[in-house]
Amino acid sequence: MELPPGPHDDPRTWDDDSDPEPEPDPDAQAEAYVSRVLSPPKFGLAPPSAPPLTAPAAFPGVPEPRVASKGLAVEVPGLLSLPPELLLEICAYLDARLVLHVLPRVCHALRDLVRNHVTWRLRAQRRVRAPYPVVEEEDFDWPAACIELEQHLSRWAEDGRWAEYFCLADGHFASIDSVLLLEGGTLCLSGSRDRNVNLWDLRQLGVEPSQVLVKALGTQNSTHKGWVWSLAALDHRVCSGSWDSTVKLWDMAADGQQFGEIKGKAAVLCLSYQPDILVTGTYDKKVTVYDPRVGPALLKSRRLHSSAVLALLADDRHIISGSEDHTLVVFDRRANSVLQRLQVGPPQGLEGPGRCVAQPELLCPLSLPQLDSYLLCMSYQEPQLWAGDNQGLLHVFANREGCFQLVRTFDVGHRSHITGIKHSLGALYTTSTDKTIRVHVPTDPPRTICTRSHHNVLNGICAEGNLVVAASGGLSLEVWRLQA
Numbered sequence: 001m002e003l004p005p006g007p008h009d010d011p012r013t014w015d016d017d018s019d020p021e022p023e024p025d026p027d028a029q030a031e032a033y034v035s036r037v038l039s040p041p042k043f044g045l046a047p048p049s050a051p052p053l054t055a056p057a058a059f060p061g062v063p064e065p066r067v068a069s070k071g072l073a074v075e076v077p078g079l080l081s082l083p084p085e086l087l088l089e090i091c092a093y094l095d096a097r098l099v100l101h102v103l104p105r106v107c108h109a110l111r112d113l114v115r116n117h118v119t120w121r122l123r124a125q126r127r128v129r130a131p132y133p134v135v136e137e138e139d140f141d142w143p144a145a146c147i148e149l150e151q152h153l154s155r156w157a158e159d160g161r162w163a164e165y166f167c168l169a170d171g172h173f174a175s176i177d178s179v180l181l182l183e184g185g186t187l188c189l190s191g192s193r194d195r196n197v198n199l200w201d202l203r204q205l206g207v208e209p210s211q212v213l214v215k216a217l218g219t220q221n222s223t224h225k226g227w228v229w230s231l232a233a234l235d236h237r238v239c240s241g242s243w244d245s246t247v248k249l250w251d252m253a254a255d256g257q258q259f260g261e262i263k264g265k266a267a268v269l270c271l272s273y274q275p276d277i278l279v280t281g282t283y284d285k286k287v288t289v290y291d292p293r294v295g296p297a298l299l300k301s302r303r304l305h306s307s308a309v310l311a312l313l314a315d316d317r318h319i320i321s322g323s324e325d326h327t328l329v330v331f332d333r334r335a336n337s338v339l340q341r342l343q344v345g346p347p348q349g350l351e352g353p354g355r356c357v358a359q360p361e362l363l364c365p366l367s368l369p370q371l372d373s374y375l376l377c378m379s380y381q382e383p384q385l386w387a388g389d390n391q392g393l394l395h396v397f398a399n400r401e402g403c404f405q406l407v408r409t410f411d412v413g414h415r416s417h418i419t420g421i422k423h424s425l426g427a428l429y430t431t432s433t434d435k436t437i438r439v440h441v442p443t444d445p446p447r448t449i450c451t452r453s454h455h456n457v458l459n460g461i462c463a464e465g466n467l468v469v470a471a472s473g474g475l476s477l478e479v480w481r482l483q484a
Contacts, residue, residue, distance in 0.1 A: 080107070080109055080110075087113070088119075088122070091103075091113070091119075091123075092123060092126065095150075096123070096143070096146045096147045096150050097147055099114060100114060100143050100147065117142045117143070120142035120143045120145070120146050121142050123146050124142060124145055124146050124149060127146070127149055127150060127153065128149065128441055128443050128447070130441075130443035130444060130445075130447060131443060131444040132145075132442070132443045132444065133145070133384070133425075133442065133444075134384065134396050134407070134408055134442065134443070134444045135383055135384045135396065135398040135407060137383060141425065144425055145425040145426055146426075147426075148424060148425045148426030148427060149425070149426035149441070150426075151426070152426045152427040152441065153441070153449070154483070155466075155482040155483050156439050156449050156450045156482075159449075159450050160439065160449075160450040160452070160480070162482075162483055163468075163480045163481065163482050163483075164205075164206070164480065164481040164482075165478075165479070165480055166205050166206070166478075166479040166480075166481070167476050167477075167478060167479070168200065168212060168213070168476055168477040168479060169474075169475060169476035169477075170213065171190065171198045171200070171213045171477070172190065172192040172194050172196065172198065172475050172476075173194050173475060174192050174193035174194035174475065175192065175193045175459065175472075175473040175474075175475065176190050176191070176192045176193075176459065176471040176472055176473070176475065176476070176477060177191060177192065177193060177227065177228065177229055177459045177460065177471060178190070178191035178228065178229060178230050178231045178459070178460055178471060179191075179231070179460050179461070179462050179469050179470065179471040179477065180231040180232070180233055180238070180462055181462045181463070181464040181465070181467060181469060182233055182236075182238070182252060182464075183236075183252075184464060184465040185202065185464040185465030185466060185467035186201070186202055186203050186465075187199065187200065187201060187202065187252070188200040188202055188462075188467075188469055188477070188479075189217075189231055189233075189238060189240075190471060190477055191228030191229065191230070191231050191240055191242075192227075192228055192475075193227040193228070194222070195222035195223060195224045195225065195226060195227065195228060195242070195244075196216040196217075196218075196222050196223045196224075196228065197216065197217040197218070197223040197224075197228055197231070197240050197250075198213060198214075198215070198216050198217075199213075199214040199215055199216070199217060199252075199256055200212055200213055200214060200477070201214050202467055202469075202479065202481075205479065205481060206481075215256070217240070217248075217250055217256050217258070218248075218258065219258075223240065223242075223248070224240065224242035224243075224244050224246065224248065225242070225244040225246075226242045226243035226244030226245075226267070227242060227243040228240055228241070228242050229241055229242060229243060229267065229268065229269055229270075230268060230269060230270050230271045231271065232271035232272055232273040232278075233273060234273040234274065234275060234292075236251060236252045236253040237249065237250070237251055237252070237259075237273070237292070238250045238251075238252055238273075239271055239273055239278060239292075241268030241269070241270070241271045241280060242267070242268060243267040243268075244267075245263065245264045245265060245266055245267055245268065245282075246261060246262060246263050246264065246268070247261070247262040247264070247268055247271065247278070247280060248260070248261050248262075249261065249262075249292065249296070260292070260295070260296055262278075262280075262290060262296055264280065264282060264288070265282075265284060266282040266283040266284035266286070267282060267283040268280050268281075268282055269281055269282060269283060269308060269309060269310055270309060270310060270311055270312035270321075271312065272312050272313055272314040272319070273292070274314050274315070274316070276291065276293070277289050277290065277291065277292070277299070277314065277333075278290045278291075278292040278296055279312060279314045279319055280312075281309030281310070281311070281312040281321055282308075282309060283308045283309075284303075284308075285303050285304070285305045285306060285307060285308060285309065285323070285325075286301050286302065286303050286304070286309070287301070287302055287304050287305075287309060287312070287319060287321050287329075287331065288300070288301040288302075289301070289319070300336075302331070304321055304323075304329045304331065304338065305321065305323035305324075305325045305327060305329065306323070306325040307323050307324035307325035308323060308324045309321050309322070309323050310322055310323060310324055310374065310375065310376055311375050311376060311377055311378045311387070312378075313378050313380045313385075314333075315380070315382070316333070317332070317333055317334065317402075318330055318331060318332065318333060318339070319331040319333060320378065320380070320385065320404075322374065322375030322376075322378060322387065323374065323375075324374050325374070326343070326372075326373070326374045327341055327342065327343060328340075328341075328342040328375060328387070328397075328404075329341050329342070330342065330404050339402070339403075340403065340404055342397070342404060342406065372391070373389035373390050373391040373393065374389060374390055375387045375388070375389050375395070376388055376389060376390055376417055376418060376419055377418060377419060377420050377421045377460070378421065379421045379422055379423040381423060381424060381425070382399055383398055383399035383400065384396060384397075384398065384399075384423065385397040385398075385399065385404065386421055386423040386428070386442075387421070388414075388417075388418025388419070388420070388421045388430060388432075389417075389418060390417045390418075391417075392411070392412075392413075392414035392415055392416055392417065392418055392432060392434065393409055393410065393411055393414075393418070394409070394410040394411075394412055394418065394421070394430070394446070395408070395409050395410075396408040396409075396410070408444060408445075410445050410446055412430060412438060412440060412445075412446050412448060413436075413438060413448055413451070414430065414432040414434050414436065414438065415432070415434040416432055416433040416434040417432060417433045418430050418431070418432050419431050419432060419433060419457070419458060419459050419460055420458065420459065420460035420461035420462075420470070420471070421461070422461055422462060422463045423442060424442075424463075425442075426441075426442070427439075427440075427441075427442065427463065428440040428441065428442040428446055429461050429463055429468060430461070431458035431459070431460060431461045431470050431471075432457075432458060433457040433458070433459075434457075435453060435454045435455065435456060435457055435458065436451055436452065436453050436454065436458070437451070437452045437454070437458055437461065437470050437478070438450070438451050438452075439451070439452075452478075452480075454470075454472060454474065454478060455474055456472055456473040456474030457472070457473040457474075458470050458471065458472055458473070458478070459471045459472070459473055466481060466482040466483065466484050467479065467480070467481055467482070468480040468482065
């Protein structure tokens, strides 16, 4: 078991795990930690003081006045003298940010308390009272997870009664199919079947309603010549994909001016924008990679599926695509080849694990057992990949040493296609064509803490900062502004 740093240890060695030891049982570790770190400190003797100077007696036989002795320090009851269980109980009532950033400055004992992840693991489990996280991680950020969990639970407490709701219904005249938040949630982009991409300034919500809608991107009658189906962003650069087979690039730092265009051969259904690549998933079953820094220039195009590509994610190692052909393909960017072609059999119970089969690239997915459903949306925070399908189910894949495995399948209450998903350390949002948005805690299984019904289908969701925005088939953006 790794011991916490002592009072005189070099702070630079606090997080040194160059020589990791096997992780013990979490419960045993927690009990040992409580008895070790939180035991009351032992008060010692104060340094001896010099004997007091005494004046000679004025009259013989008269005793000298007594001088108070300062040799021993009196032990005064304080916070650190409390039993360990009470210290943990007190910290549980303090805000997680205060515990993380302020208590370490008080004393070494509280610093050791805060810097041990067992404290945060116990705190998180007390909050959610369910298995968490769904995918176990050796280097899971427990302090950050606790902060986000508690903030999420507080914002949506009492069925979300403290969340401000806004309906932005005066910007599009056709169904909105994609939504994207920028700059910490201050700006929003929406793509619609009216062929426009609209820019919204959400800072004006409740202040100047007439100034919330800024403009439609582009200089002609519409942003695209076909339905706008997908949006992606990297910092201040944004791309929009359309059924007109084009991807247009926009610079939000230059007032939304267009700075590039890609003309393809099929409808662009999904996008992923990374620093060195721009990836498109198209109706003609292909995943295509461009270099957005040059041109953008075409790098490669592969037909990875036997049907339209509906969902797409990318990072510095993988390109992950989901298709109507009931498969999930993991492409290895470094090896420039298909790493896995994942297929899941019928789930053994809605909360049980399914099967995950890795197949070589040359094996046609049509010759394999197919998914009962196909994936429509994905959210990835390594090592967890969450995906929603056309039957209203959530699937969780784990990236274990470069191999993705299906570990859990959940029914979170949706009765139809899950069209949007946003997952983070402490929050989970889903939208569906059953006309609901559901707010969950990402436990095993997810706990739904709030449900909002709408008068039309919901086609996607985005959450950033204290804003949550859903795209509606009823021509509106549904916005919730949460407590900051």
